[in-house]
Amino acid sequence: MSQTYESPDLPSSPVSALSPAWRHVLDQPMGMRAELDRLRRHAPFYDATVDEIDGRRIRIGDHWLTDFASCNYLGLDLDQEIIEAVPEYLDRWGTHPSWSRLIASPRMYDDIEHTLAALLGAEDALLLPTITHIQLSVLPALVGKGALFVEVHAHQTAHDGAVVAAAHGAAVARFREDRLDRLERRLRTSPHPRVVCVDGVHSMTGNGPPLAELAALTRAHDALLYVDDAHGFGVVGERDPAASSPYGSRGNGIVRHLGETYDDLVLVGGFSKAYSSLLAFVACPTEVKEYLKSTAGPYVFSGPSPVASLATGLVGLRVNAERGDAIRARLHRLTSRFLDGLRGLGLFTLNASGFPIIEIPLVDAAQAEPLGRFLFERGIFASVVPFPVVPREQVGVRIQVTAANTNAEIDHLLAVLAEAVERFPLVSVPQARAGD
Numbered sequence: 001m002s003q004t005y006e007s008p009d010l011p012s013s014p015v016s017a018l019s020p021a022w023r024h025v026l027d028q029p030m031g032m033r034a035e036l037d038r039l040r041r042h043a044p045f046y047d048a049t050v051d052e053i054d055g056r057r058i059r060i061g062d063h064w065l066t067d068f069a070s071c072n073y074l075g076l077d078l079d080q081e082i083i084e085a086v087p088e089y090l091d092r093w094g095t096h097p098s099w100s101r102l103i104a105s106p107r108m109y110d111d112i113e114h115t116l117a118a119l120l121g122a123e124d125a126l127l128l129p130t131i132t133h134i135q136l137s138v139l140p141a142l143v144g145k146g147a148l149f150v151e152v153h154a155h156q157t158a159h160d161g162a163v164v165a166a167a168h169g170a171a172v173a174r175f176r177e178d179r180l181d182r183l184e185r186r187l188r189t190s191p192h193p194r195v196v197c198v199d200g201v202h203s204m205t206g207n208g209p210p211l212a213e214l215a216a217l218t219r220a221h222d223a224l225l226y227v228d229d230a231h232g233f234g235v236v237g238e239r240d241p242a243a244s245s246p247y248g249s250r251g252n253g254i255v256r257h258l259g260e261t262y263d264d265l266v267l268v269g270g271f272s273k274a275y276s277s278l279l280a281f282v283a284c285p286t287e288v289k290e291y292l293k294s295t296a297g298p299y300v301f302s303g304p305s306p307v308a309s310l311a312t313g314l315v316g317l318r319v320n321a322e323r324g325d326a327i328r329a330r331l332h333r334l335t336s337r338f339l340d341g342l343r344g345l346g347l348f349t350l351n352a353s354g355f356p357i358i359e360i361p362l363v364d365a366a367q368a369e370p371l372g373r374f375l376f377e378r379g380i381f382a383s384v385v386p387f388p389v390v391p392r393e394q395v396g397v398r399i400q401v402t403a404a405n406t407n408a409e410i411d412h413l414l415a416v417l418a419e420a421v422e423r424f425p426l427v428s429v430p431q432a433r434a435g436d
């Protein structure tokens with residue numbers, strides 16, 4: 001696929017002096033977002049306008065780069081069967097339903113929810129447009145005036161949901177998943193309902209949570225375990241001897257992958273990564289789904305996903321059933337090729353799972369921007385992750401592999417990293433061991 005869209009010559013707007021009302025807004029300190037703001041304004045690998053794509057190659061201005069910042073893990077964004085299926089849905093349903101879900105939903109919603117629940121092996125599922133909507137509404141609705149515990153490294157959207165929950169009267173606290181003894185002490189005396197929130201496959205380290213220990217702990221205290229598996233759904237799934245790769249079969253998420261059940265467990269996942277679509281879900285019992293239909297704000301008050309997203313979600317599920325395991329086997333091969341190459345360079349990564357999110361930390365966090373520029377100039381588009389998005393010792397570059405990447409692209413990335421090792425102090429395996 002290769003199409004060029006030239007931007008029209010737009011008249012530039014006159015730059016006016018800002019009134020005091022706007023100045024008061026902009027005079028507010030950036031606080032923890034200062035470094036992110038600085039990078040966004042100055043670095044070519046942030047806030048970029050992509051002019052053209054060709055497979056996993058992207059053009060930014062006159063620069064062609066290989067995209068290793070994409071979350072389209074299965075490459076379904078480029079899948080011809082899915083692309084060709086969309087117009088038929090648009091003909092039948094128009095571009096957008098535009099009712100809030102409380103008022104009405106096209107039949108596609110029911111079809112996706114049923115297919116999804118069967119794929120996950122969960123009792124039921126409720127669709128909303130994004131995980132962000134879910135964190136901000138479902139988390140507060142579940143916990144009410146009870147107690148919410150959010151893992152300290154969970155995604156920012158979960159912490160934002162906790163702020164809303166606190167405003168509605170919940171007692172909110174953070175915990176560390178490597179100190180479950182402390183969580184246990186606090187759970188014992190906290191009010192009900194109790195909800196413990198963690199990431200599934202972590203968006204920076206690429207690793208899964210200690211799910212069995214967490215589930216045992218929450219069940220013992222009549223608490224719910226809420227798992228945000230944005231990056232696991234579609235990539236990892238139930239394990240069986242016939243699985244096409246160590247990622248398991250069917251891509252039905254981290255709970256099935258780690259052999260857990262949905263007893264007292266809420267699985268949240270999204271289509272915006274592995275399925276390349278704008279849709280997200282909460283897997284829960286049907287009675288809880290009915291409760292959320294009245295209490296989760298976006299179900300009641302917000303617009304739904306566009307028809308093109310519902311169509312790519314629905315057809316994506318069909319493609320997953322037919323070809324998903326073969327795609328995951330390819331994704332695993334490409335990721336292993338990269339991880340083997342990284343080991344060959346003596347470099348350390350936080351990734352201990354083999355899943356396709358590979359963060360390489362820097363010894364010196366101040367080198368993040370120069371490293372990002374070095375990669376950009378050599379045709380690599382990767383996420384440079386600053387503090388406080390990750391802890392200072394984890395500042396570095398995040399590589400995401402997708403099934404639409406090629407062996408040649410992985411080899412080029414490794415060659416560029418081999419050059420980078422000479423110039424930038426990346427954490428090596430012996431250094432990482434010494435720091436254990």
Ligand SMILES: Cc1ncc(COP(=O)(O)O)c(C=O)c1O
Nearest residue numbers: 130131132155157203230270272
């Ligand atoms: C772990 C995690 N949770 C939630 C989100 C937000 O997902 P959505 O784009 O569906 O709002 C992301 C997106 O990057 C994520 O990585």
